[in-house]
Amino acid sequence: MENKNPHELSKEQLKLSEEYSRYCGEQASFIKKRAEYFTQNREKHKSDTATDRAYDITEDGIREAIVNLKLKALSKQITAIKTHLEVLANEAKGLY
Numbered sequence: 001m002e003n004k005n006p007h008e009l010s011k012e013q014l015k016l017s018e019e020y021s022r023y024c025g026e027q028a029s030f031i032k033k034r035a036e037y038f039t040q041n042r043e044k045h046k047s048d049t050a051t052d053r054a055y056d057i058t059e060d061g062i063r064e065a066i067v068n069l070k071l072k073a074l075s076k077q078i079t080a081i082k083t084h085l086e087v088l089a090n091e092a093k094g095l096y
Helices: 006-044 048-056 057-092
Strands: none
Touching: 006 048, 006 057, 048 057
């Protein structure tokens, strides 16, 4: 990120934001799958928490956890780029 100009950083931020949006759409489908799993399997478990944990070890549950981690990472990257752009803007204004 150090050697990129503001235009390149803005393009990277846009790319990451688009990727973030795609993962959010995927996350929405997991919410539906989790609810369906819960209604179909709740009686097989002693508690709501046990049902959630059982879902967490399914393929969809693992994929959901991965998507959540990717969303967190993308969010941090987008924030870092925003901060870097602000610093570059302030440097251009002579504030640093």
